[in-house]
Amino acid sequence: MSISDVHKRLGVLNHEGEIASEQLNAVRVEMQAAQQRADTLQADVDHQRAEVEALRTRVVGNAVDSYQRSTSLSSVAAFFVADDAGQFLDDMATTNLVQSQQTGLLIKLSEQQKKLVGQEQQAQDALDALTADKVAAAKHEAELDQKIDDAQELLDGLKQAERQRLARRQAAEAEAAAAEAAVAQAAAAPRPSRSQTRVDVSDATVPDVPASGRAAIAVQTALAQVGDAYVYGAAGPDSFDCSGLTMYAWRAAGVSISHASSAQPGAGTQVSLSSLMPGDLVFYYSPISHVGMYIGNGQLVHAANPSRPVEIVPLYSMPVTMAVRIG
Known part of the structure; x- marks a missing residue:
């Protein structure tokens, strides 16, 4: 193979x-x-x-x-x-x-x-x-x-050299996604590394997002996890799955939502993709099996999968199903 x-x-x-x-x-x-x-x-x-x-x-x-x-x-x-x-x-x-x-x-x-x-x-x-x-x-x-x-x-089943090639390919894809996200957002917010499970990321991938109220707290909390590891079933503080990240971020803002991407749409009001605001939750695939948080300028912060850390990607990097506004 x-x-x-x-x-x-x-x-x-x-x-x-x-x-x-x-x-x-x-x-x-x-x-x-x-x-x-x-x-x-x-x-x-x-x-x-x-x-x-x-x-x-x-x-x-x-x-x-x-x-x-x-x-x-x-x-x-x-x-x-x-x-x-x-x-x-x-x-x-x-x-x-x-x-x-x-x-x-x-x-x-x-x-x-x-x-x-x-x-x-x-x-x-x-x-x-x-x-x-x-x-x-x-x-x-x-x-x-x-x-x-x-x-x-x-x-x-891979040899050491093959593993290294695969790791380089995955890293290149992560860097490409980060670069694409950074193009849409000029402002950057440099932050130090917080844990051993954290992956080094460019400061340019962590933007300042114009948001207010509870949504601002949720967004900044989610962005603070960029680089943290993806772990099935995790909900912080140093590793997450997709719904665990959004739950963790909104809990910091004082709002309780379920730890399940299929249940989280019920926690808010559905909004059109053309009217998205920072803090809105965006759901992917049908039936829903993934969720991320919109941060503006066509960008999304999400816990991707075990091969990738928490990262910022373009909104349409996956097939979108719906979006909801919390609160």
Whole structure:
């Protein structure tokens, strides 16, 4: 296999790996929501069971009390033999009231038992959904592991000289993308290296971006990560995947969004590509499997793939699906 073929194959594996990684991210978000729902429903079930048990105790207690009050004499016979006819009538009224209350309790008990059955079914459905999410997570994780293994096996098959040629080719592509981005932005903001996982990048690739408010904080936070490593499932502070970077940047601005590119469109309002502003999130491929942050002048900052660090690239360097404005 030629270096060109290896390069293309690595690109395919990186993209497929990102798809699996973002699917795994999405399932993990769903699992968290499902767990919270299951916990809430179980708490409701526990409360309802206590309500039903309390009602059942009252019904049984009233039944015992009613039995103890009962007499073998008919109401008419008891009236004639009573020492105080007025008191007897008062007692009869009390008995009728107790019986009426007991009937009401029985009806309420029946209603609450039906409600409990419904809540128990909802809780079971939530647990079933959580189980399904766990199965899906295991599937996507296995797919991701396989892509990583395939990529590593491909690299392991190269000789040292071939690896060096491949590394030079990847570096050249990264430099070309950085140069293209720098042409669109004259201003530069030099910054020191921050971590051992960081890749040296030209200061010219880190522009000053005209933005305001929370978007400005998000943009500057994302730009501060340029050169950091791409790691599947990472969300900072020194390594990221694509949705982890955008989540990290907007969290710094006080806005919470999900760690999944397929879920992040729901965190904002869709905007046209012709009206993009710095801080807007741009989504790629169909179905969505990649996200980056628009920084103006036709540029995007994103966590690319395991072969590339966090970098600035042209907006249309990948097939765009949609964009949203956060906040």
